[in-house]
Amino acid sequence: MSHQGPGAHVADAIAELLRRRTREGIYAELTEGLDPAVDTTTYPVLSALGRFGPRSAAALAAEIGLDRSVTSRHATRLEQAGLVRRAPDPDDARATLLSLTEPGQRAVDVMRDRLARRFDQHLAAWPESEAQAFAAALTRFVREEPFG
Template sequence: MNELTSGARVEAALGRLLLRGTRMYLYDRLVDRVEGVDATTYPVLSGLARGGPTSATRLAAIIGLDRTATTRYASRLESAGLLRRAPDPQDARVTRLELTAAGRAAVAAMRDTLTEVFDDLLAGWNGPEADQFAAALERFTTQLEASRG
């Protein structure tokens, strides 16, 4: 019997986690209670929250969408009052996207919802097992971030 290596098991699990269907399920759960955000605009709002104020071009690279789609979704979020465009203080030729107070509140609400979803998924695990999983995932993510430079 050929047992998979730990790396192969992680690859398979992350592959399933990152499938569009899985992401869309989570996005739909997250945006259900947030006005002005849907599954298509969520990555823009989330990316801006994690990366801070930036240009649409830079945000597109961070979230893995093309600049045109990022700009279009940012316009929808701006119309909903969740982000605003402002001149970049470093370069007046560049327009910077930034969250409004309502945008920050929407992100906080969505993160609370995501925590609830994950707490529900982990409810059947015993406490130490869930804590060990969280600690191992944090360590894995930190190591992955450090390895990319």
């Protein structure tokens, strides 16, 4: 017997959002017209640096769920485009930290604005009170870290 409560509906909705095809479609929309180095493959690296701040390639890879070598390769591409920089880690002389440059931060700001506008457009069809309640409930759900 399968579970049919609200948890099952949430699980189905999150699974749909996490589908590779869904993510890639969203990433393509968010990165359109930006620097050629910013695309569906490099989006997670750039976005995560914007969200979490400077990180080593290994720590960033753990945050975004990619292999460290893949993360490093994407970071190199973004570095060559002037969007990411590498600097010595002040806490570990053997490590290098990746961080956003000013153009990298501007690209992240554009992508975040596009994503917020996309959600606003979708939620515009909802009654304002439902849209606000959904945003509050989703924020609460995520911040309670059910799997943290």
